[in-house]
Amino acid sequence: MPEPLLRLADVSKSFVGTNALQDISLEVHPGRVLCLLGDNGAGKSTLIKILSGVHTPTSGAIEVNGQPVVFKSPRDASAYGIATVHQFGGTFPLMSVGRSFFVGVEPTKGWGPFKRFDKSLAGEIAVREMQSLGITRVTDGKRLVGSLSGGERQALAIARAVYFGANVLILDEPTAALGVKEASHVLRIIMQARAKGVAVIFVTHNVLHAMMVGDHFAVLIHGRKADDFRKGERTREQITDLMAGGEAMADLEAELAELEASA
Numbered sequence: 001m002p003e004p005l006l007r008l009a010d011v012s013k014s015f016v017g018t019n020a021l022q023d024i025s026l027e028v029h030p031g032r033v034l035c036l037l038g039d040n041g042a043g044k045s046t047l048i049k050i051l052s053g054v055h056t057p058t059s060g061a062i063e064v065n066g067q068p069v070v071f072k073s074p075r076d077a078s079a080y081g082i083a084t085v086h087q088f089g090g091t092f093p094l095m096s097v098g099r100s101f102f103v104g105v106e107p108t109k110g111w112g113p114f115k116r117f118d119k120s121l122a123g124e125i126a127v128r129e130m131q132s133l134g135i136t137r138v139t140d141g142k143r144l145v146g147s148l149s150g151g152e153r154q155a156l157a158i159a160r161a162v163y164f165g166a167n168v169l170i171l172d173e174p175t176a177a178l179g180v181k182e183a184s185h186v187l188r189i190i191m192q193a194r195a196k197g198v199a200v201i202f203v204t205h206n207v208l209h210a211m212m213v214g215d216h217f218a219v220l221i222h223g224r225k226a227d228d229f230r231k232g233e234r235t236r237e238q239i240t241d242l243m244a245g246g247e248a249m250a251d252l253e254a255e256l257a258e259l260e261a262s263a
């Protein structure tokens, strides 16, 4: 294994009255997908917010390429090439595809004080980049983001992050609100980002989706890392049981079947 791109060492985060994360150590590698699994309240979003510079850890260290870093704001994290796609794509429904692709980094036409946003170029680039990820139904950069499907919005946000050179792509539950077909498209796009050498952190509570694309896995329970393992080291049942807090889901299924039979 080469040196990790990003490393967390014993990171903890407390809020008043809650230890949201305790002693989390993780490594993130280029061209690999790390799946972060855990039930609601496990601490997944808090961990993402630490990696994207929204929260600072209470204790512990973050390293990028072996060097200690401190992210004081999301701007600091993005300066290190860490891009976060929040749930539902984090895009603006009333903006055009082209404009939302270039929010904050708009290409310009003209010089000096006459610089203005070049809408048609922005639209062309956005559409081209989405098409390169297999989103072929979006052909007009003037379309409003609000008219895109959930999967297309995720694709737009991922295409944007990859286009602007993200080294680390953090996806918070990108498949949670999607149907089967759309979800599989997003999973395919994750694999494309991986093939481009991007380190992907895929947050999900869907064990099946995680197993389809993950190289490494970490399971959070009540703010602690309950387990971590590589592809092929656990069965789907083992992961599901662990996430359910050690309750064997097979037992639960049998119990429910019995209840149904007696009803």
Ligand SMILES: Nc1ncnc2c1ncn2[C@@H]1O[C@H](COP(=O)(O)OP(=O)(O)O)[C@@H](O)[C@H]1O
Pocket: 015, 016, 018, 019, 020, 038, 039, 040, 041, 042, 043, 044, 045, 046, 047
């Ligand atoms: N800003 C905050 N202030 C206080 N408690 C918080 C805050 N953010 C998260 N928490 C608490 O930290 C725990 C982990 O939350 P979160 O990271 O959102 O979990 P997940 O994303 O896995 O559902 C929860 O108990 C939550 O209530």
Ligand SMILES: [Mg+2]
Pocket: 041, 044, 045, 046
């Ligand atoms: Mg969350």
